[in-house]
Amino acid sequence: MTLPLPTLDPRARRRLEIGLALLADGQPAEAADAVRAALEIAPGDVESHYALGQALEAAGDDAAAAYRAALELDPEDRMGAAVRLALIGAAPAPAQLPEAHVRTLFDQYAPRFEASLVDALHYRGPALLRRAVDRIVPEGRLDILDLGCGTGLAGAAFADRRRRLDGIDLSPGMILQAMARNLYDRLEPGEVVAALAGWPERYDLVLAADVAVYIGDLAPLFAAVRAVLRPGGWFALTAESHDGEGWLLGDRHRYLHSPGYLAAVAAATGFAVTEVEAAWARTENGTPLPGWVAVLRAA
Structure with missing residues (x-):
C-alpha cells in the first residue's frame, strides 16, 4: 500500500521506489539497502520505515524496529505496522485491524x-x-x-x-x-x-x-x-x-x-x-x- 506523501524529497522518493521494485523482484537485501538510502534523506518518512520492515522481514532479518518506527511516526497506523508486528511475533494480535489502515486501503482501492x-x-x-x-x-x-x-x-x-x-x-x-x-x-x-x-x-x-x-x-x-x-x-x-x-x-x-x-x-x-x-x-x-x-x- 502506498500513502500519498507529496512533500517527500524526490531523491528519497526515487530510492524508495527502487527499493519497492527490488522487493517485488525478490531481492529483499538489495531492497533494504535502497530504502535505508531513502531514510538517510527523509528519516521521518512512514512509508519508508514500513518498506524497510517488509524488506527485512522478507530477508529473514529482524524487522520489528522498522515497523515500530512506522507506528511511532503514524499512531493511526495507516500502513498496518501493528499487524506486521503481530505476525512476526513482536506484539499481540490486535482484536481488529486499525481503522485508518482499512480506510486507507479501501479508499485507494475503491x-x-x-x-x-x-x-x-x-x-x-x-x-x-x-x-x-x-x-x-x-x-x-x-x-x-x-x-x-x-x-x-x-x-x-x-x-x-x-x-x-x-x-x-x-x-x-x-x-x-x-x-x-x-x-x-x-x-x-x-x-x-x-x-x-x-x-x-x-x-x-x-x-x-x-x-x-x-x-x-x-x-x-x-x-x-x-x-x-x-x-x-x-x-x-x-x-x-x-x-x-x-x-x-x-x-x-x-x-x-x-x-x-x-x-x-x-x-x-x-x-x-x-x-x-x-x-x-x-x-x-x-x-x-x-x-x-x-x-x-x-x-
Whole structure:
C-alpha cells in the first residue's frame, strides 16, 4: 500500500521506489539497502520505515524496529505496522485491524475494487449470502442493513428483496461508489460497531459480506448487530476459516474464524445458528480460500 506523501524529497522518493521494485523482484537485501538510502534523506518518512520492515522481514532479518518506527511516526497506523508486528511475533494480535489502515486501503482501492475483486479474485460473497437467505426466508420484502457495504455488491444482490436498504462502510471512497448504484435509502461512512451504537433503524436482515475478515473478536460486532435487529431477524455473514479454535490473524492481514467460535459468540450475544455451510468466497493466486457462510437468528 502506498500513502500519498507529496512533500517527500524526490531523491528519497526515487530510492524508495527502487527499493519497492527490488522487493517485488525478490531481492529483499538489495531492497533494504535502497530504502535505508531513502531514510538517510527523509528519516521521518512512514512509508519508508514500513518498506524497510517488509524488506527485512522478507530477508529473514529482524524487522520489528522498522515497523515500530512506522507506528511511532503514524499512531493511526495507516500502513498496518501493528499487524506486521503481530505476525512476526513482536506484539499481540490486535482484536481488529486499525481503522485508518482499512480506510486507507479501501479508499485507494475503491475505483478498481469490483474489477479486482470480482474478476481477479472471483469474489462471490454476496451470491453466497443471497442463496443462504433465500433458503431460510424464501419470500417477501425485508428491511436490510448492509454492513461494510463497499461499492454495493451485496446491496445489488438483494435489490429485489429490499423494502428498505441501508449501508455502512468505513471507507468514504467506497460509499461514493455505492451511492452511484441508487439502491440505498441511507449510506453512512463509519466503523460498523461504533456506527451501530447510535443507529436509529431496526431491520429484518443484516448482511456482512467479507466483514468478519477484518475483525478478530466478533463479539462486539454480533452484539451491535443484535441491537438493530427486530426479534426473529436474521444476520447473514461470510468469513474465512481455519482448522483450530477461536480466531487468528492470517498472513494476508485477514482474520480467520473457526465455526465453533462462531457458534459460541452467537450464543453469547443472543443468536441461534440457523445455518453454517463451508464455502469459499474468494480465491488467492487462483486457489479458493476456505471459509463459511452463516445465517443467525435473533432470539
